Amino acid sequence: MTEPAPQTVFDVIGEDGLTRLVRGFYEQVPGDEILGPMYPPADLAAAERRLREFLVYRFGGPDRYIVERGHPRLRIRHAPFVVNQAARDRWFQLMNASLEKAGFAPEIAAALRAFFAETASFLINSNG
Numbered sequence: 001m002t003e004p005a006p007q008t009v010f011d012v013i014g015e016d017g018l019t020r021l022v023r024g025f026y027e028q029v030p031g032d033e034i035l036g037p038m039y040p041p042a043d044l045a046a047a048e049r050r051l052r053e054f055l056v057y058r059f060g061g062p063d064r065y066i067v068e069r070g071h072p073r074l075r076i077r078h079a080p081f082v083v084n085q086a087a088r089d090r091w092f093q094l095m096n097a098s099l100e101k102a103g104f105a106p107e108i109a110a111a112l113r114a115f116f117a118e119t120a121s122f123l124i125n126s127n128g
Helices: 009-028 041-058 064-069 074-078 085-102 106-122
Strands: none
Touching (some): 009 041, 074 106
């Protein structure tokens, strides 16, 4: 007898869960003194959509992000922005707050938190 395939994050929380998580993050951005200036108000909804679609893809959902935008190329896509330690820490802080608010099961929250911490550190491109 074969064992069932392990569930992905997407299997457990679905698109609705990831939408809630990303929306909670972007609700905090406009008023933030570090991240707010990096997100033009006219592009905020599009940025929210891009992150949601990326996370849906990354955590086991449909590959709409790849179909629309190709390989994530995260470092190249973030190169125009100064991502220093302070920006990385604030991004992670706001995402972590959204994650707490979302109320996912502990193992799902831990998997997302680990991914966000590692990816945010990977995107640091400035010492300043």
